[in-house]
Amino acid sequence: MRGLQLPLSQTQRIRLQRALEKLQSLSCKANSDASVTVADTIPVNYEAALLKGHGTTDLNGDLVATVCGVVERINKLVYVRALRARYKPEVGDIVVGRVVEVSQKRWRLEINFSLDAILMLSSMNMPDGIQRRRTALDELNMRGIFEENDVVCAEVRNFQHDGSLQLQARSQKYGKLEKGQLLIVDPYLVKKSKQHFHHLEQFGIDLVLGRNGFIWVGEHVEARDSMVVDQANSSEQSMVPEEKNKTHTPLEMRQNICRIANAVRVLSTLGFSIDADLILETVELSSTVKIDIHDMLGSEFHVLVAEREAERRSLVGKRKR
């Protein structure tokens, strides 16, 4: 685990170590021989014909790991999945990306992958909602939909022949994300789940957990009604920039956004998987302990979260038995 760069006092260090050891002992029940570090020998059945995958190499007849990670076996393929790697996309994943370039009929997004992802103009819903062929005028108005540096939420559609991704944003829930902040965590902390969009009603906040490690926390925006007429939209849009200057996010909502963002930061520093329930629990913990929003990033709260997580997992383990 990465050395925590926190000013921990002696007692805090001991408490944290104890909680982490407890977590490690709870998780060790599952295949403990699966995690390897560089130059560890991978236990294999040599009689079977093997396919040596990524992260392995043949050294003196032994199969040896070249990265630190977890050994995965799929039929005859044995490979080591590195933990701190870049995002590994799968079709159907929801990702959050930042527009890097507006080119002909497409936007290029940066999503913490080795290549930039492409969002075609045809994979995007038109503002007026009508399904029609994209004209040259639409192409010229691309900047009206997404500009450079905009944060966009989309879904992985397929892989292109050169290995880059193609995205789509056809549903109402995808699109530009405004009025909030973007957090960047390690991609392996966001596991695939049924729901990646969370509307936290009690706070009025949208939480989007992108599988590429980009997490968006922001004000709740109603899914845009596709039947709104274009003209009404355009007159609204011309007024909006000036209105924005006067109306900032209300203070209470901003406090909730900051609390949730700090909860995500704490979980990512401690290396725990990030999902909506855990984030909500962490936020509740912070309000029960009556800790200041900024102090959530301090050492005491980190230790509390680690201890609470160790307790929770031991309870879950006991219930299973």
Added chain:
Amino acid sequence: MVGLSVGEKHFIQGGIAQDLRSDGRKRLTYRPIYVETGVIPQAHGSARVRLGATDVIASVKAELGKPSALQPDKGKIAIYVDCSPTAAPMFEGRGGEELSTELSVALQRCLLGGKSGAGAGIDPTSLVVVEGKVCWDLYIDGLVISSDGNLLDALAAAIKAALSNTGIPKVDVAVETRSDEQPEVNISDEEFLQFDTSGIPVIVTLTKVGRHYIVDATSEEESQMSSAVSISVNRKGHICGLTKRGGVGLDPSIILDMISVAKHVSEQLINKLDSEIAAAEASEEES
């Protein structure tokens, strides 16, 4: 530096206006400071300071040299900062040189005083061994490993910590020498003189975004700044140096207001930094 969308910029500016920044800090709150001393064993003194994601190392090396003819009773101090290419993508190759020179000059101005050596935060008269002939030359090097805003404050804190960690070897001078000869010096390996760092100032950078100033800006907040004023204040509350960055003009009354805010913030910062340095030295002695 990654760009920010219009919505995000608006969110940051709104946060600063409402006194609740993106990570929950108030406008005048620093990020948690983490100090480690003695990170470079070959140097006479070194320290590493982490301020959020900003990570800097300062090292102090002392060599015997000859004092300049104009100031025979003072040692020489040189401060130089290097921005490592790993700190940020824009530092790749020679991209970080401009920022390095800017930081070096700002630190020299704040800590070393004027050309005549008057008014230095670090007292150079304590560095002289034999007046006019032998003195210590201090080379203070700063290295930026990771940049997330507020480099100047972090570097000044690192230099302060490194100097408090510095041990200058004791020198025995041979007594019988004629006045025009170089005296023989014997550098002791065992005994060290600790530097007195109570007079060294810290630097407080106030970044103006909209109509408000914030302390300790992250690189996202710095991208929104109109101007920034870095003020170096010492323990007595005296101003030791002032640097303004950013092209937007400031009304003189705003600058005076910023100075008083910086003095107020510096008291807490100096206390916090001293306690962190003491804790770091204590844990270094244990290990």
